[in-house]
Amino acid sequence: MSSWRSWHRPLMVFAASMAVVFVVSGVGMVVDDRVLVGSPIWFKPLKFSASLMIYALTLAWMLSLAGRGRRVGWWAGTVVALTGAIEIVIITGQVIRGKRSHFNFETAFDGMLFNIMGATIVTLWISSLIIVILLFRSPMADRAAAWAMRLGAAIALVGVALGNLMTRATPEQEAAGGRSVSQVVGAHSVGVPEGGPAMPLTGWSTTGGDLRIPHFVGMHALQLIPLFLLALIVLAPRFTRLRDERVRLRLVLVASGTYAAVLALVTWQALRGQPLIHPDGATLGAAALILVAAAAGALVSLLSTTPAPTPAQGSADDTEKELVA
Known part of the structure; x- marks a missing residue:
């Protein structure tokens, strides 16, 4: 570090x-x-x-x-x-x-x-x-750390780019003549006027879609995915499987894929004019699929890799091979 x-x-x-x-x-x-x-x-x-x-x-x-x-x-x-x-x-x-x-x-x-x-x-x-x-x-020496940073930064780039969705004229603004007539072109909210009921702290709409949500979620992959790896490292002394770098790498890849799927989901939800806190059946179904896939990926990551041999085991194996030779 x-x-x-x-x-x-x-x-x-x-x-x-x-x-x-x-x-x-x-x-x-x-x-x-x-x-x-x-x-x-x-x-x-x-x-x-x-x-x-x-x-x-x-x-x-x-x-x-x-x-x-x-x-x-x-x-x-x-x-x-x-x-x-x-x-x-x-x-x-x-x-x-x-x-x-x-x-x-x-x-x-x-x-x-x-x-x-x-x-x-x-x-x-x-x-x-x-x-x-x-x-x-x-x-980088630690592959899990390298991919946590790379994928977190790549997803964050997508999150920043999604901010461009807010600069498009709304249907009402286009009907009014767009930039040539309207004093305001672009909006955070989808399907509802700006400045309506909002969530505390974030200010995200509670009555319609809000494009700030995917923008926020995407940008902060830059911090959250490396923090996920840090949590794995902190837990490693208590859980033997997490001491294996290969296991941590697989879990980071699963977490990054899950994060990207969640980003796609909240983007889809916002574009449909749906509030984050009032998901419909389609949104809940997609969220359930993401959760199941994430759980399956984590389980496979934890169970499919045999623990790496300890230095003592490695030395004994090497000695045995030399005697056989």
Whole structure:
């Protein structure tokens, strides 16, 4: 495990700045009672700063483990930090102005800011893709750890890309003339107006689909799949099977496949205009299939691999082979 001092410096500085924005936004939630689209106006920079801080810290750690293309990785990480900073500056600036940062074409200036945000997200995605490629090309001693990072980062890329679904005009906006007429183009919610009843903390719609859910689920594979491996390592002293790297690798692959299936499920659910907390029979059936497949995969992973021989056993076997020879 590398020391945090060797982690990508620009991403670490960016993460520290996001911690500051998070605190400022928290204060804003307390002292500023303005509400925008049914939510406290400082809620968006609060959520974005927390998400970007975690994202930056995870990438900074992963880049410290990449054995190849360190210079390319440094530049890619730096671009992620710069584009993330531009994103949060625009979001916070629009909060100060009392304006929406996303989907806002009320004025030419608002539209320009949203287009800049779109360009920064595309640039951030491409830079993150470069980091993922470096992770796939870098050999690592622990295969389970290597694949936990690679697959977590790859699924996170899909999660970031799913955010593009929110920029499409809704049927109502298209009927009104699209961007040429409407002041707002794009939405988080599907099938219901923005700003309706929502879940606490997340702000996700409780009456319709919400495209922020697959975006969130996908992005945080970057942390959750490596954390799953960490849990296996912590449990290994108590469970003999988990001490075998081959077992941990198979469980990581099963967990990654299950996570990708869940991401597909919540995306399908949101696009059908269905609230996360009110699934229909089709959604529940698909979830049950995913659960059964995950359980079967975990069982096969635990039972199909014989424990690796201990050093003592290996030495005895080698000695016996030498005597026979």
